[in-house]
Amino acid sequence: MVDVAFQPASVGAGSARRPSSLRAALRRKSSTAFLMTLPLILLIASLVIYPAFYSLHLATLNKSMQHFVGLGNFEFLFKRDTFWMVVRQSCLFAITAVMFKALIGFIVAHFVHNVPAKGQRKWRGMLLVPWVIPPAMSTLAWLWLFDPSYSAFNYTLGLFGIAPISWLGEAGWARFSVILVNVWYGAPFFMIMYLASLKSVPEQLYEAAAIDGANWWQRIWYVTLPMMRNIIAITTLFSLIVTFANFDIVRILTSGGPLDETQIFATWAFRVGIESSDIPLGASVSLFMFPILAIAAIFILRDISKRGNEA
Known part of the structure; x- marks a missing residue:
């Protein structure tokens, strides 16, 4: 006992x-x-x-880097119209490019996801080629396509009787060109991230939505997008940071021209700091990216944490 x-x-x-x-x-x-x-x-x-x-x-130093000037470099930048033009162009370039990369990546990811399993590896390999090639090398190929004298694009347009376009000589077309190349280079990253996220969505959710009578668009809106919200937010934030800091595409295609109409933070900081031998002022230009990206990161990450608390 x-x-x-x-x-x-x-x-x-x-x-x-x-x-x-x-x-x-x-x-x-x-x-x-x-x-x-x-x-x-x-x-x-x-x-x-x-x-x-x-x-x-x-x-915080002067041009000779011998005297402390505090916020003098920033005050000088704020009074220059070129600086605010660079701010507007950088935001336009980054936001537009990221939006198109996300949209194209989402569409292509759905296409590859619906391909039979045997053929997916081939499609993934081919679609990742733009992202694997070094940007400087691929941008040189695009430079030939935009060449004013031997442009393959203008040759194709000429076959249809359309006048040649000054792709890199006019401000509007130059902005379009650099955004196009950035989208071509960055969309595969979104594609592979979204494809991985799509494979984690349970098929039972789609079957339940189909039983309830949901059409193709409703299944995407009410099933796919809510399940992919976090990965969409993270990839968007990461791509926004990389796109804001982009240098090689704009530098190779336009060097910021015509008339500084395609200058962004990285290229203008290089021109001011290296080419004009004013390294402190160039550092001030590059540092101005931080508050813009910090605000974007706060909003995106706060949205993710809010969804996590709701879940």
Whole structure:
């Protein structure tokens, strides 16, 4: 009788010890993982944090980098019409390009998702080619396509009796050209991310929607998009950051011309800081991207956290 009375107590004590020991093991594993990744974290921090603070330091110096001027460089920029033109063009370039990349990536991802499994690998490989090719190399090919004398596009238009277009010589067409190339280069990234997200959507949801009488558009709007909201927000934020910092496409195609009509932050910072030998002013231009991207990141990430709390 005594043994029977004490058996439940011993079992309960053993079960109580197991969770605590499990938590301790997990805690030790997390600490070990952190210590193993610490060198990489320190390396990334040194490659990111130090240049950021050094740029802030440069932005407070004069052109000769010998005297402290505080916010003088920013005050000088705010009084220049070219600077505000660059701000408008950078926002137009980034927002328009990201919107078209997201739209095209979403459409192509649906196309590949509906392809039979045997053929998906081939389509994924072909559609990722623009994203795999180095941007500078592919932009040189686009430069030949836009060439004013030997343009393949103008040759094709001539076959239909359409007058040649100055793709890189007129402000409107030059903006269209740089956005087109950026969309061509970046859309495959959205495609592969959206394709991975589509494969994680349960088929049962589509079957239930079809039973309820939902058509193709309603299934996308009420099933696909809600399930993909987080990945859409993350890819949009990442692409927005990369597009704002884009340099090679605009530099190779137009060098900011004509008349600075296609200048964006990266190219104008290079012109001011390197070509004009005013590194502090160039650093000030590049730093102005930070508050714009920070505001965008706050709104997008806050929206993600809000959806997570609602879920």
